[in-house]
Amino acid sequence: xxxxxxxxxxxxxxxxxxxxxxxxxxxxxxxxxxxxxxxxxxxxxxxxxxxxxxxxxxxxxxxxxxxxxxxxxxxxxxxxxxxxxxxxxxxxxxxxxxxxxxxxxxxxxxxxxxxxxxxxxxxxxxxxxxxxxxxxxxxxxxxxxxxxxxxxxxxxxxxxxxxxxxxxxxxxxxxxxxxxxxxxxxxxxxxxxxxxxxxxxxxxxxxxxxxxxxxxxxxxxxxxxxxxxxxxxxxxxxxxxxxxxxxxxxxxxxxxxxxxxxxxxxxxxxxxxxxxxxxxxxxxxxxxxxxxxxxxxxxxxxxxxxxxxxxxxxxxxxxxxxxxxxxxxxxxxxxxxxxxxxxxxxxxxxxxxxxxxxxxxxxxxxxxxxxxxxxxxxxxxxxxxxxxxxxxxxxxxxxxxxxxxxxxxxxxxxxxxxxxxxxxxxxxxxxxxxxxxxxxxxxxxxxxxxxxxxxxxxxxxxxxxxxxxxxxxxxxxxxxxxxxxxxxxxxxxxxxxxxxxxxxxxxxxxxxxxxxxxxxxxxxxxxxx
Amino acid sequence: xxxxxxxxxxxxxxxxxxxxxxxxxxxxxxxxxxxxxxxxxxxxxxxxxxxxxxxxxxxxxxxxxxxxxxxxxxxxxxxxxxxxxxxxxxxxxxxxxxxxxxxxxxxxxxxxxxxxxxxxxxxxxxxxxxxxxxxxxxxxxxxxxxxxxxxxxxxxxxxxxxxxxxxxxxxxxxxxxxxxxxxxxxxxxxxxxxxxxxxxxxxxxxxxxxxxxxxxxxxxxxxxxxxxxxxxxxxxxxxxxxxxxxxxxxxxxxxxxxxxxxxxxxxxxxxxxxxxxxxxxxxxxxxxxxxxxxxxxxxxxxxxxxxxxxxxxxxxxxxxxxxxxxxxxxxxxxxxxxxxxxxxxxxxxxxxxxxxxxxxxxxx
Numbered sequence: 001x002x003x004x005x006x007x008x009x010x011x012x013x014x015x016x017x018x019x020x021x022x023x024x025x026x027x028x029x030x031x032x033x034x035x036x037x038x039x040x041x042x043x044x045x046x047x048x049x050x051x052x053x054x055x056x057x058x059x060x061x062x063x064x065x066x067x068x069x070x071x072x073x074x075x076x077x078x079x080x081x082x083x084x085x086x087x088x089x090x091x092x093x094x095x096x097x098x099x100x101x102x103x104x105x106x107x108x109x110x111x112x113x114x115x116x117x118x119x120x121x122x123x124x125x126x127x128x129x130x131x132x133x134x135x136x137x138x139x140x141x142x143x144x145x146x147x148x149x150x151x152x153x154x155x156x157x158x159x160x161x162x163x164x165x166x167x168x169x170x171x172x173x174x175x176x177x178x179x180x181x182x183x184x185x186x187x188x189x190x191x192x193x194x195x196x197x198x199x200x201x202x203x204x205x206x207x208x209x210x211x212x213x214x215x216x217x218x219x220x221x222x223x224x225x226x227x228x229x230x231x232x233x234x235x236x237x238x239x240x241x242x243x244x245x246x247x248x249x250x251x252x253x254x255x256x257x258x259x260x261x262x263x264x265x266x267x268x269x270x271x272x273x274x275x276x277x278x279x280x281x282x283x284x285x286x287x288x289x290x291x292x293x294x295x296x297x298x299x300x301x302x303x304x305x306x307x308x309x310x311x312x313x314x315x316x317x318x319x320x321x322x323x324x325x326x327x328x329x330x331x332x333x334x335x336x337x338x339x340x341x342x343x344x345x346x347x348x349x350x351x352x353x354x355x356x357x358x359x360x361x362x363x364x365x366x367x368x369x370x371x372x373x374x375x376x377x378x379x380x381x382x383x384x385x386x387x388x389x390x391x392x393x394x395x396x397x398x399x400x401x402x403x404x405x406x407x408x409x410x411x412x413x414x415x416x417x418x419x420x421x422x423x424x425x426x427x428x429x430x431x432x433x434x435x436x437x438x439x440x441x442x443x444x445x446x447x448x449x450x451x452x453x454x455x456x457x458x459x460x461x462x463x464x465x466x467x468x469x470x471x472x473x474x475x476x477x478x479x480x481x482x483x484x485x486x487x488x489x490x491x492x493x494x495x496x497x498x499x500x501x502x503x504x505x506x507x508x509x510x511x512x513x514x515x516x517x518x519x520x521x522x523x524x525x526x527x528x529x
Numbered sequence: 530x531x532x533x534x535x536x537x538x539x540x541x542x543x544x545x546x547x548x549x550x551x552x553x554x555x556x557x558x559x560x561x562x563x564x565x566x567x568x569x570x571x572x573x574x575x576x577x578x579x580x581x582x583x584x585x586x587x588x589x590x591x592x593x594x595x596x597x598x599x600x601x602x603x604x605x606x607x608x609x610x611x612x613x614x615x616x617x618x619x620x621x622x623x624x625x626x627x628x629x630x631x632x633x634x635x636x637x638x639x640x641x642x643x644x645x646x647x648x649x650x651x652x653x654x655x656x657x658x659x660x661x662x663x664x665x666x667x668x669x670x671x672x673x674x675x676x677x678x679x680x681x682x683x684x685x686x687x688x689x690x691x692x693x694x695x696x697x698x699x700x701x702x703x704x705x706x707x708x709x710x711x712x713x714x715x716x717x718x719x720x721x722x723x724x725x726x727x728x729x730x731x732x733x734x735x736x737x738x739x740x741x742x743x744x745x746x747x748x749x750x751x752x753x754x755x756x757x758x759x760x761x762x763x764x765x766x767x768x769x770x771x772x773x774x775x776x777x778x779x780x781x782x783x784x785x786x787x788x789x790x791x792x793x794x795x796x797x798x799x800x801x802x803x804x805x806x807x808x809x810x811x812x813x814x815x816x817x818x819x820x821x822x823x824x825x826x827x828x829x830x831x832x833x834x835x836x837x838x839x840x841x842x843x844x845x846x847x848x849x850x851x852x853x854x855x856x857x858x859x860x861x862x863x864x865x866x867x868x869x870x871x872x873x874x875x876x877x878x879x880x881x882x883x884x885x886x887x888x889x890x891x892x893x
Binding site: 352379 | 749750751752754757758761762764765766767768769770771772828829
């Protein structure tokens with residue numbers, strides 16, 4: 001007699017072959033009611049393929065899927081929906097020009113007796129769903145006007161608006177700041193308490209202890225193991241994912257109090273965005289960065305972190321303030337002038353801002369530095385250009401089968417290396433990094449960290465923005481903290497030089513302004529009930 | 530009985546290496562031919578022509594006549610391809626060609642200029658309107674579809690106003706009934722029967738030269754790279770130091786310049802500048818680009834592809850004409866060809882056809 005109740009979801013012997021490539025073979029996954037299963041693996045390990053099979057995107061898979069112990073075959077996304085399976089992708093699937101409630105009811109709109117849309121009923125139900133998630137948001141608001149964190153919860157509400165049994169979250173926290181992550185976790189726990197099974201994909205291992213019950217690890221399209229999260233240390237999970245011992249994730253040695261020359265000195269950096277823009281205005285921000293130094297910029301979403309980098313790169317709003325670059329006055333005008341003066345920017349969103357995704361590795365690598373490979377008549381010297389691109393590909397150990405490979409076919413980590421190569425070919429003296437390791441796997445992360453360290457050692461000044469505090473603390477010599485466009489703290493890696501950079505200290509500074517605005521901080525105990 | 534293959538497999542290891550280098554060379558050569566599909570399309574069209582009309586179709590006179598008739602639209606297609614590569618569109622090229630042709634006729638008839646002066650001046654007039662298109666799409670941030678649609682109307686209006694709605698003939702005759710020297714020189718720009726080298730006339734030479742020059746511009750220069758970057762991802766281009774607005778303005782200006790340049794050819798070919806000359810040519814031009822594999826989403830396409838697309842449309846026109854198919858049917862067929870071409874060029878369209886073959890090979 002079977003004592004244990006059947007698992008909510010069991011996938012067994014799952015395999016999938018794409019033309020010419022085997023993406024998955026013999027993978028298994030089980031989710032019990034109320035369980036949060038972390039699905040781990042490097043980029044290209046097969047996580048997305050597995051989840052797409054579950055969501056009905058790939059109908060021709062091998063193996064068996066059971067729901068409540070009953071074998072099912074999932075042919076189509078609609079079919080998956082009928083089984084109560086919902087997936088929230090990293091790139092959200094909302095229609096920005098429609099309202100929150102229109103999105104929640106997209107495809108299953110309520111209608112009145114006369115056949116017209118029943119807006120009132122939909123608004124009411126949406127408000128109910130949102131309140132259930134602890135979100136106060138007008139259902140009539142356009143999704144375009146909502147923040148990323150809010151949009152994500154709108155997706156959750158959309159999933160809840162049917163029968164939700166299994167919810168897949170693909171890197172839900174990669175675009176969130178710490179405080180918003182906490183709110184998402186509250187929602188996840190609430191769903192789990194109701195018996196929903198959750199599959200949680202993330203590259204942030206440090207989150208797992210807080211949110212996941214067990215972890216299933218994939219490696220190169222195969223099942224690498226399943227571990228309870230409690231009692232398994234991070235190194236063990238990394239070993240399962242990578243299959244080899246990993247070099248130090250944060251190779252930066254103790255603070256090298258750089259006595260190099262000041263590369264960039266910023267005084268009173270102020271911006272005034274256009275009224276309709278979503279950019280945060282900066283208010284008189286001061287800082288400096290020396291040759292060989294890695295300066296971190298911390299803050300919540302909307303604190304103005306990216307805005308600082310964009311302002312320095314001439315890619316944002318009109319800038320006021322006094323800036324000196326290598327002891328010469330500098331006024332950021334356009335990215336073109338910034339690049340000429342030796343500043344390079346690795347932008348936040350590599351697909352939207354950095355890569356011409358349909359073009360080749362070579363095209364992308366040399367795009368910003370093309371001026372260096374010109375012959376008369378502004379023709380490109382293909383030989384020198386190719387040599388330069390090949391050199392950077394080798395130096396950064398970018399995995400690509402050729403320089404003429406389309407960059408969109410590379411994994412996230414390798415795409416990011418192409419972006420870095422593009423910036424490095426311009427030989428910058430100041431390198432601006434906006435979320436340099438977002439959404440890339442542990443192996444590539446460690447390599448990019450090592451590269452940052454090596455660049456600093458060669459005298460490059462680096463300014464790095466990251467939402468991952470452990471990364472900032474692990475990599476930066478100094479961290480400045482922004483809140484609503486103002487500087488609210490400066491912390492040091494070496495406590496001998498000033499306040500020590502700890503998560504608590506940085507978070508406190510990041511929320512400094514909110515406390516002032518909201519009055520005395522309310523105790524967190526009201527949130528759970 | 531199906532298993533008689535294995536003996537042939539023995540040499541596979543040796544030929545595999547050979548095959549791979551061949552395939553690599555092919556895959557490098559293909560992009561410069563536009564796309565495999567459009568080349569196959571061209572061969573199919575030629576085959577249809579030979580099968581239905583034989584020697585009447587496949588002889589130098591007929592083919593050069595066909596290309597001559599299409600040359601001005603081919604030149605428009607090259608310009609439009611440039612714009613489409615930056616993810617824009619130019620609907621005004623037909624009108625700009627019209628005003629180019631009218632300018633040419635008036636400069637010849639009223640001012641007695643020689644073709645050496647007329648051609649560059651017409652190109653300048655076209656470039657001016659193209660420049661305005663560029664300014665409208667960048668500085669005024671009007672979508673290029675809307676901006677050039679407006680320009681289509683404005684330029685056609687100017688054309689008709691200038692000509693007072695009357696066609697201007699370019700075959701000026703002296704009292705003895707002979708063409709004046711200037712008019713004779715102008716006729717060499719495209720009037721059927723005038724050839725320059727080896728039985729080929731100016732329109733064809735101009736078309737080929739434009740194709741070669743613009744293809745080199747795209748594939749060999751920094752500007753060409755920037756065109757693809759702007760079309761592929763304008764934000765990434767800007768953050769890589771590309772002056773996006775300048776690239777777009779330049780591309781529209783070049784497109785207008787080419788349309789203006791094609792004007793005199795059209796005037797000489799028709800022996801007069803009609804105020805309606807070039808009407809709906811923009812559709813042929815866009816169709817040629819699309820058939821040649823240029824993506825309207827921008828960032829993907831080549832001039833060689835467009836040239837192949839233009840040839841397909843040219844020969845199709847010719848074959849349908851030779852077979853006495855009515856104009857109405859011709860329009861319908863051309864429309865269908867565009868749809869088929871776009872569907873055929875989807876990435877991975879050939880996959881289902883190739884895949885079973887590859888699997889078979891892998892098994893063997």
